[in-house]
Amino acid sequence: MPRKVNYGLDYDDDYDDNYDEYYRYEVDENAETPSQKETIKHSVWRCSICTYDNDETMSSCDICGVLHGPLLNNSIYDKKRTECYQADSLRVGGCPIVSSTVVGRDEAVKVSSMRSDSSNLSTEKGKHNRLDEINILKNIEVGPPAGSRTSDNCSASVPEGWLDHMDESSVAVNLRSSVKRSLSLMPKERNVMVDDSSSSRNGGEANSLTSNLENISFAAKSGHSNDANPGRANSRAQYKPEKWMLPEKAEHSLTQLNLAIVGHVDSGKSTLSGRLLHLLGRISQKEMHKYEKEAKLQGKGSFAYAWALDESAEERERGITMTVAVAYFDSKRYHVVVLDSPGHKDFVPNMITGATQADASILVIDASIGSFEAGMDGTKGQTREHAQLIRSFGVDQLIVAVNKMDAVDYSKERYHGPNLLDAIDSFQPPTREFSKPLIMPICDVIKSPSQGQVSACGKLEAGAVRSGSKVLVMPSATIATVRSLERDSQACPIGRAGDNIAVSLNGIDGNHVMAGGVLCHPDFPIAFAKHLELKLEFHIHHAKEAARVARISSLLDSKTGKVAKKAPRCILAKQSAVVEASQEDDIVILQEAICVEEFSKCKVLGRVFLRTLGRTVAVGIVTRIVEQ
Numbered sequence: 340m341p342r343k344v345n346y347g348l349d350y351d352d353d354y355d356d357n358y359d360e361y362y363r364y365e366v367d368e369n370a371e372t373p374s375q376k377e378t379i380k381h382s383v384w385r386c387s388i389c390t391y392d393n394d395e396t397m398s399s400c401d402i403c404g405v406l407h408g409p410l411l412n413n414s415i416y417d418k419k420r421t422e423c424y425q426a427d428s429l430r431v432g433g434c435p436i437v438s439s440t441v442v443g444r445d446e447a448v449k450v451s452s453m454r455s456d457s458s459n460l461s462t463e464k465g466k467h468n469r470l471d472e473i474n475i476l477k478n479i480e481v482g483p484p485a486g487s488r489t490s491d492n493c494s495a496s497v498p499e500g501w502l503d504h505m506d507e508s509s510v511a512v513n514l515r516s517s518v519k520r521s522l523s524l525m526p527k528e529r530n531v532m533v534d535d536s537s538s539s540r541n542g543g544e545a546n547s548l549t550s551n552l553e554n555i556s557f558a559a560k561s562g563h564s565n566d567a568n569p570g571r572a573n574s575r576a577q578y579k580p581e582k583w584m585l586p587e588k589a590e591h592s593l594t595q596l597n598l599a600i601v602g603h604v605d606s607g608k609s610t611l612s613g614r615l616l617h618l619l620g621r622i623s624q625k626e627m628h629k630y631e632k633e634a635k636l637q638g639k640g641s642f643a644y645a646w647a648l649d650e651s652a653e654e655r656e657r658g659i660t661m662t663v664a665v666a667y668f669d670s671k672r673y674h675v676v677v678l679d680s681p682g683h684k685d686f687v688p689n690m691i692t693g694a695t696q697a698d699a700s701i702l703v704i705d706a707s708i709g710s711f712e713a714g715m716d717g718t719k720g721q722t723r724e725h726a727q728l729i730r731s732f733g734v735d736q737l738i739v740a741v742n743k744m745d746a747v748d749y750s751k752e753r754y755h756g757p758n759l760l761d762a763i764d765s766f767q768p769p770t771r772e773f774s775k776p777l778i779m780p781i782c783d784v785i786k787s788p789s790q791g792q793v794s795a796c797g798k799l800e801a802g803a804v805r806s807g808s809k810v811l812v813m814p815s816a817t818i819a820t821v822r823s824l825e826r827d828s829q830a831c832p833i834g835r836a837g838d839n840i841a842v843s844l845n846g847i848d849g850n851h852v853m854a855g856g857v858l859c860h861p862d863f864p865i866a867f868a869k870h871l872e873l874k875l876e877f878h879i880h881h882a883k884e885a886a887r888v889a890r891i892s893s894l895l896d897s898k899t900g901k902v903a904k905k906a907p908r909c910i911l912a913k914q915s916a917v918v919e920a921s922q923e924d925d926i927v928i929l930q931e932a933i934c935v936e937e938f939s940k941c942k943v944l945g946r947v948f949l950r951t952l953g954r955t956v957a958v959g960i961v962t963r964i965v966e967q
């Protein structure tokens with residue numbers, strides 16, 4: 340099944356800031372029913388975003404993925420963090436390090452369905468049934484082979500000059516299956532993925548890490564200075580890659596292209612993706628028959644193609660995508676990683692996870708009357724919001740695919756445009772930072788607790804890793820050794836910038852590896868901070884943290900980017916501003932520190948989104964890390 344990437348519901352609508360951030364229930368010996376007893380025997384912490392009471396063992400919210408104190412109850416973390424803020428330059432060699440043996444690799448991943456708290460997501464089920472399946476099949480035709488096949492019903496275009504000024508970026512998920520295997524990033528699954536039967540034991544050695552840590556230093560300067568971490572900035576530029584890190588030309592004939600499929604709910608993203616995969620032979624006729632049969636049995640015949648990607652029972656029941664599904668196909672020029680994103684507004688955080696991984700995007704627009712307008716609606720529609728988000732993630736290549744043209748009297752004569760595959764092949768290859776120090780934002784962690792195995796999954800943003808490489812795992816600031824790598828579910832010797840990989844780690848406690856963290860080069864640690872200056876809440880790569888804007892430093896002239904007004908009282912729509920996000924008298928910003936970088940140093944770790952009440956209110960970049 341497709342790999343699923345999920346950051347949970349967007350519960351901003353229910354946001355209540357009168358929460359207790361962390362509290363402990365007392366055991367009530369007088370509780371009358373077993374369930375009463377059960378509910379009160381655990382210590383819990385309440386999520387600052389969705390107010391869900393999480394078990395204390397959860398390092399991030401079970402519902403929405405917001406990080407609680409990273410590595411909660413972890414003395415190493417607490418110690419390190421305290422030290423980070425106390426010292427200008429911290430050597431972590433003296434910290435107690437738990438080392439463990441990680442063996443084997445996880446072949447199988449279990450998926451559990453999402454919590455049903457999302458019952459407020461009503462889809463107009465009736466409307467899906469209106470479709471005549473034959474219409475879809477009739478209107479999506481196969482053209483000549485070898486890269487020019489496409490959906491005729493779907494007009495594709497790459498708008499000229501779209502987002503010219505934006506920078507490239509990406510993050511991604513590991514390719515654990517060739518076409519269809521699913522992996523939910525619900526925090527539960529993120530932390531416990533068990534199929535020990537398939538893990539291979541090879542006796543990876545437990546490493547004593549103390550010696551490795553001797554050489555790590557953290558620059559944690561105080562004050563409002565641009566030079567908060569001067570050492571890091573300079574040395575990154577001076578980094579000299581080793582020869583093995585650079586790809587040889589013949590090694591990969593096809594460049595990997597991470598392609599996010601975005602657009603308003605029900606615009607046909609999954610159907611389009613499923614159809615494409617089927618036409619390209621990635622979904623067999625037999626599998627397709629199975630989807631058709633099952634979909635029909637549930638009275639959802641029109642969703643047969645979507646079922647190839649929306650594979651959880653809840654997604655199928657509701658007829659909506661809730662998590663990002665990942666699938667693959669090859670075009671003439673690219674090994675395309677399809678990131679089929681959810682369109683429903685409540686799952687925008689999941690869509691963001693997909694968007695952060697994208698090199699390019701297809702914005703699917705529903706041409707049918709009423710649906711087109713709904714998507715474009717400035718306050719409720721996701722066509723605009725997705726376009727804006729994808730742009731602010733630095734995705735500067737976009738295909739606008741106009742779908743459901745059969746619903747508006749599609750006429751071949753009237754609609755022109757390249758076919759979808761040709762349009763995909765017309766994308767410029769993404770630029771990869773092979774020769775920079777390693778950066779891999781962790782999108783997913785797969786653990787097999789009984790065997791002590793842990794793998795960090797994500798897209799390599801910069802640099803390269805291979806078996807035996809030492810990596811610094813942030814925010815736990817722990818050194819681990821790469822045991823093995825997987826790409827497309829296959830073991831691979833080297834992972835390079837742009838690759839979606841699963842990195843199996845030796846010599847680290849699984850609790851020290853978390854989604855939202857980053858694997859980086861031991862000599863080039865990325866920052867870990869909570870006081871930032873933004874060029875405008877907080878979705879950042881795979882981490883999410885509650886924040887408050889305390890001070891708007893200045894309004895910027897939208898054309899020149901220069902300061903137009905200092906300390907304005909508010910920002911209006913379409914205005915640009917420099918903002919300090921903070922809480923408690925300008926001292927703190929985020930409730931917990933996160934892995935972050937200034938945009939000028941690492942784009943993917945320096946992009947931010949302000950979302951509140953279920954809407955994206957601002958997008959921006961980190962201009963300065965203001966550390967204590």
Ligand SMILES: Nc1nc2c(ncn2[C@@H]2O[C@H](COP(=O)(O)OP(=O)(O)OP(=O)(O)O)[C@@H](O)[C@H]2O)c(=O)[nH]1
Nearest residue numbers: 467604605606607608609610641645659660682743
């Ligand atoms: N008439 C018509 N219906 C289509 C077409 N493509 C998709 N649909 C229908 O639109 C409905 C929604 O399709 P999906 O593929 O689930 O849409 P989606 O954009 O992936 O939905 P979300 O991911 O939940 O936002 C289904 O009933 C599809 O059969 C099309 O080209 N023409």
